[in-house]
Structures are given as structure tokens and as C-alpha cells.
Amino acid sequence: MFKRGDWALLLEVGGGYRTVAKVGGGVVQTIRGFLDLDALVGAPYGSVLSSSLGVRFMALPATIFDVIEHRFKRKAQAIYPKDAVHIVRVAGVGPGSRVAEAGTGSGFLTAVLAWYVRPWGVVYSFERRLDHLRVAVDNIRSVGLDPYVELQLRDVSASGFGLAGLDAVVLDMGDPWAAVPYAKEALKPGGALAIFSTTVEHLVKSLAAVEEAGFCEVSVEEVLARRWKPTLGEVRPETFGVVHTGWIIAARNC
Numbered sequence: 001m002f003k004r005g006d007w008a009l010l011l012e013v014g015g016g017y018r019t020v021a022k023v024g025g026g027v028v029q030t031i032r033g034f035l036d037l038d039a040l041v042g043a044p045y046g047s048v049l050s051s052s053l054g055v056r057f058m059a060l061p062a063t064i065f066d067v068i069e070h071r072f073k074r075k076a077q078a079i080y081p082k083d084a085v086h087i088v089r090v091a092g093v094g095p096g097s098r099v100a101e102a103g104t105g106s107g108f109l110t111a112v113l114a115w116y117v118r119p120w121g122v123v124y125s126f127e128r129r130l131d132h133l134r135v136a137v138d139n140i141r142s143v144g145l146d147p148y149v150e151l152q153l154r155d156v157s158a159s160g161f162g163l164a165g166l167d168a169v170v171l172d173m174g175d176p177w178a179a180v181p182y183a184k185e186a187l188k189p190g191g192a193l194a195i196f197s198t199t200v201e202h203l204v205k206s207l208a209a210v211e212e213a214g215f216c217e218v219s220v221e222e223v224l225a226r227r228w229k230p231t232l233g234e235v236r237p238e239t240f241g242v243v244h245t246g247w248i249i250a251a252r253n254c
């Protein structure tokens with residue numbers, strides 16, 4: 001059953017609208033009318049509540065990805081969930097991992113990494129812009145992941161990470177090639193490096209830096225996720241969708 005402070009995924013019954021809201025957060029406005037979220041405190045998962053316009057919503061427990069997608073504020077270009085999860089895989093991130101990340105941006109990838117390093121690990125996340133860092137702080141706190149994240153205002157291209165023996169370093173920033181030698185110093189032997197690139201030019205410069213720094217087991221992958229229409233009798237790929245996000249370079253510190 002829902003507790004005060006839980007995040008609920010609210011699905012319009014018989015319609016396509018969805019939103020995510022905090023249980024016990026009072027009355028919230030949606031494009032389908034007002035919803036009283038206090039009514040969900042103590043209610044079982046799957047409860048239905050009506051908006052002020054009479055639109056019915058089914059309330060389900062929200063996943064971390066539901067909250068990130070619907071409630072996180074955006075200050076910088078955020079990573080897509082398909083890429084974030086792939087980074088978790090290639091960087092071998094799991095419970096107890098010590099991971100450094102730059103730049104933090106709005107903290108979308110930070111939150112995903114923090115979700116996976118729980119309950120013993122830590123994400124050291126570096127950002128050079130204070131306005132971005134402030135948004136990330138709010139986003140990460142909103143999902144209760146702040147105990148697993150150490151945020152720092154720092155330009156890693158100029159100053160490195162100031163850390164050693166890390167399990168992984170993840171770079172989603174304009175000039176990762178400048179941070180690659182610092183990433184090598186910060187990683188434990190065998191530790192993983194992951195770099196997200198959105199253009200071919202960025203990818204090639206990043207790859208050159210990875211090779212120059214002496215990393216091994218280098219790979220480049222693009223994650224293609226195509227949404228299909230699940231309506232029986234009309235099952236086919238959706239007409240519109242996200243065509244390109246980026247590539248993920250992975251390498252090991254050898």
C-alpha cells in the first residue's frame with residue numbers, strides 16, 4: 001500500500017495521459033483536472049482516484065525511471081534511460097561500486113548510477129557549472145538517493161578527479177578526451193571507463209584519447225530501442241520516435 005512520500009505513477013483509465021506525483025502531496029493540477037494525493041495515503045497499489053474533472057486514474061508504485069522521466073528538472077541535455085542502463089552494464093556498476101562521473105548535468109545519469117551502487121557504493125559526481133549542480137541536488141534528493149552521491153563543483157578537464165582505486169569512471173561532457181588521462185589515474189587496475197558521445201567527431205576524438213592513454217578492451221556500441229504499437233490487430237513499429245542519441249565507448253584500465 002502507498003505511504004506518504006512514495007512516488008505514484010498515475011495512469012488515465014482508458015486514456016493515454018500519465019503523470020507521476022508524490023503521495024500525500026496535497027492537491028496537484030494535471031491537464032485532466034486536480035488530483036487529491038492525500039487520498040492515496042494508506043491506499044492499496046492499483047487504487048483508482050478521480051480528478052476534479054471526473055477523469056479516473058489508476059495509481060501504481062512509480063519506478064525510479066518513471067520519476068526521473070516525469071519529475072526531474074532539466075538544465076542540461078539529459079541521458080536517455082536506454083543509454084544510462086547500457087552504461088551501467090559496460091561499466092560493471094553494481095552494489096558497492098565506487099564510481100566517478102562527469103559532468104553531473106541535471107543528475108539523470110547520476111541518479112541511475114546511484115540506484116545501482118546502493119546500498120554500499122558511492123557515486124562521486126563532478127560538475128563545473130553551479131546552476132547545473134543546484135538542479136541535480138534537487139533531483140537526486142527528490143528520489144532519496146543523496147546518501148549515495150557526493151557532488152562536487154569541479155572542472156575535471158583541468159583538475160581531474162582527486163580520487164584513486166575507483167571501479168568505474170563515466171564521462172558525459174563536452175571534452176571527455178581532456179579528462180581521460182585523469183580517469184586512468186583514478187581507476188583501479190581493471191576498472192572500467194565509459195564515455196557517451198553524440199556526434200561522430202566527438203566519438204573519434206574520445207576514441208583517440210582512450211587509445212593514447214593505453215586503455216584496453218575498447219568497444220563502441222549504439223543502443224537502438226524502437227517502440228512498437230502494442231494494440232492487438234495493429235501491432236507494428238511506432239511511426240515517430242527517437243532516432244539518434246549517441247554511442248557509448250567502453251574500455252578497461254589495463
Ligand SMILES: C[S@@+](CC[C@H](N)C(=O)[O-])C[C@H]1O[C@@H](n2cnc3c(N)ncnc32)[C@H](O)[C@@H]1O
Pocket residue numbers: 076077078079102103104105106107108109110126127128129132154155156157158172173174175
Ligand atoms: C550533457 S550534460 C550531462 C548530462 C547528465 N549525464 C545527465 O544525464 O543529466 C554535460 C554536463 O557536463 C558539464 N561539463 C562539461 N565539461 C565539464 C568539465 N570539464 N568538468 C565538469 N563538468 C563538465 C556541463 O556543464 C554539463 O552540465
